[in-house]
Amino acid sequence: MAFLVKFPKYYVPNGQQRTQLYTLTYSSMRKKRYPLFLLLIFGRMSTAQIPDSIPGEYHLQGVMETASAILLKPDSTFEFYFSYGAMDRQGQGKWQFQNGKILLNSRPRPERDFALVASKAASDDFTTVKIVDSNQQILPFFETLVRTGSGEKYGKMNQEGTFQIPKTKATGIDLFFTLAPERYTSFPVNSEDNYFEFRIEPWIIEIFVENIALKPDKNGLTGAHPLLKGDAFSYEKMK
16 A cells, blocks of 8 residues: 655745846847848747647656656746655756757756754764654655764664664764655764754755756657666657
């Protein structure tokens, strides 16, 4: 039976637009000696290179227990959807048609999916890693790897988001989200502290896309998927 988890509606901050619209005045074109009619013709040719049949909704085919779709909009933006088990994830960005392929790119992925909010030398006999979030139901789905001078200690967070080992000096802490296994963050430790508290960043379930290439065919699209291994997935276009 599939278990249901109510995840917080994480706010996905709007990044800067990855493309900018530059306006050339007639006087600047004269200075650069670009004839106006050539610029207009070039602009029309560039627009014509994008087939009208490309925008639309495409659904991933042939992957068991997984639902995924891409919505390519006429304004060259896209939305990406992925669902597996109890986890629904989304992403967005810009698409362009280049050399017969569609290229997808989102805003750059932030460097870390967690933030260290507290670190101290506690008076107890444990080294503690704790994750805090307003939705406590999500906390058991995180794991950690504590690096020490004598080896590595791996474990899962409990219902309170806590993992403890006998007190020892930590040299580094890695954090993982089991429902989004590609999302992990490493933190070096350069102190004698034995208590470390982290928060979850709001973009942890956002899908980030970098140069995903898709080739149009008679049924839809063929190419890679940002969360699955391989480069020959099929996406059927919905009528």
